[in-house]
Amino acid sequence: MTSLPLSPAIVTDMVGSLFIIIFSFLSLRYAFLLTKKQPENFLWGFLFYFCMTLAAFAVSRAIGHLLKHILLFSDKQELWQLISPISGGTNTLLMISLAAVTIYYHKGIEGYQAINKKARSLKDAYDQLEVAADQLQGMNLHLEEMVAERTLELSASEKKFRNLFNNSKDMVYFSDSTNQVLTMNGAGFEMLGYPVHGAPILNLLGIFKNEDDLDKYYKTLLAQGFVEDLEVEFAKADGTGTYVLLSATAVYDDAGLFSGCEGIVKDLTRIKTMMEQLAASEKMASVGQMAAGVAHEINTPLGIILGYSQLMMDDFTPESEQGQNLTIIERQTKACRKIVADLLKFSRQSESSREDVSINEILLDVIAVTQHSLNMDHINVHQDFAEDLPLIVGDTERLRQVFVNLVNNAHHAMEKQGAGELTMITRYHPDTHEVVATVQDTGHGIPDKIRARIFDPFFTTKSVGKGTGLGLSVSYGIIQDHGGRIEVESPVAVKKSEEKMPGAAFHVKIPVTLVETTSVRE
């Protein structure tokens, strides 16, 4: 090939120039759409200006090239020579502008990135705020329900503990650091004998009867933080004492300082009485065994003394000095034998017969025998017998002896007064299946200090010669042999009233169906 035709280059140049214009404007269109959609986006802004400059460059260059071809086709080379520098210069300037826009993009993009970073952090913060706002809104929505639910729960809990506090049969109290009682339940006030409503302000200093007990309580509480099963005596409103079992826990404030205590107190009066009765019954059992042994040993020589003295009485006239002495010996020996017989009865060593017995009939017999002597001392006898009293199984004679003893004791308690009221009551308690016979007097009563000893053998308050001190001991033994018990009340509580009247009441309680727990020696 010796030459190269330039016609393909001319065609390519012309067609290419047209395509350049078309694609540059299509690009400009999309760049414009991008900036319109997201005007705040710097990248789209840059691309828009870049495409605009490029489009200007493309138009300038394409027009220049097309003009060149057209003018050269039409053989107007002079005109092209005139326009050529303008076209070339414009192209140069636009190319520099295009480069400048591209370079300038560097600073812009940095600014954009900085703004974008801030925007992202703001968006993150906003998102977090939005999440927090949503949570807050959710919480607000459920807050009312939650408050209502919690209030109900608290109310139920408060009611439960309030009921426990109010209905407790034991004393429950709260005190401050100065031992002043802040709150106490009704059982506590009742235990101390104060009215539930309008009780005075109490202090543990006044409630503890013994200072030593309070000192021990306070020191233990401070040292250990609690007091457990401390047996102390509390002072009641009327000045008397009552034994209680105290447990308490110290309360501390937020700073860890002792601020008071909360305690529970159990009344030990009933338990203490039971314990005393148990101790007494044990003592009676041991005394009974001893008495049985002694009585058995003494009975034989007494029988011999009585026999010989009666034999000797045949040898002397009753008027003689010897006869009178022997009569005295016989009488005193018989007295001794009676004592021995009583001791044997107390220790259940004597013979016994069992049959169906009506307590009402026994009491009527006793009244018939004793009424005369009671009337002599102006003592009125009252009967309050239950009509449908069931029969019990027992020894009529021995039970009669019990009630004669009780009536005689009541008589002695009232005879110094010159008058009195003796009341005999019988009742049936279906819940315990017991027949209760009560012998109640209006005498001087039984002092607390001797109450625990009245069933002891040979214990008596009567003058010498009037009592042997075995009446109540024997009665105790007989009733115990019948599976029952004797309870003492002095002073006597008046029914349906808190008042008490002077005197004493012995309640003999015998089970209707005799349980064969004791060895009945027939």
Place this chain on the structure above:
Amino acid sequence: MNSFRKITTLALFLPLAPLLTPDQAWALQSHGATESIYVHQLAHLFYSAALGYLFWDVGRNAFPGKGWRYLQIFCVLMILWNLVAFSGHWLGFHIADSDIIHPSGYFSSQITGPLSVIKLIYFSATLDHLLSVPALVFLFLSLRCLYRSSDEAEKK
């Protein structure tokens, strides 16, 4: 936004500046044809450098999406075009007027023999639109992709 306005003003007024400048003003300092072609050639180099920078920066920022990859292809093709155009202008100095003849009008123009390497390269350089047109096509594709992806992002 002030930066955008400045760029806009610059881009709009710079092309018009020579048209508004009187001939007498050009005479204030003598600038021959050689000087013009040097400025033009420097503009090509400046433009190539700017495109190179744009290519590098797009890659550095790792902008996601096909649109940005198309823009990088555009940069590469335009840099090549700049180099071809630069070569074409430069080789133009080594082509004598007698090397191009017009036997029967402008359309019948030919590069006369014997054909040297310079003449062959010069001929290739006259076909520069074979690079610039695909470059513009990739620019168009790039912007269309960016627009569509922004559209999809908005829909999401």
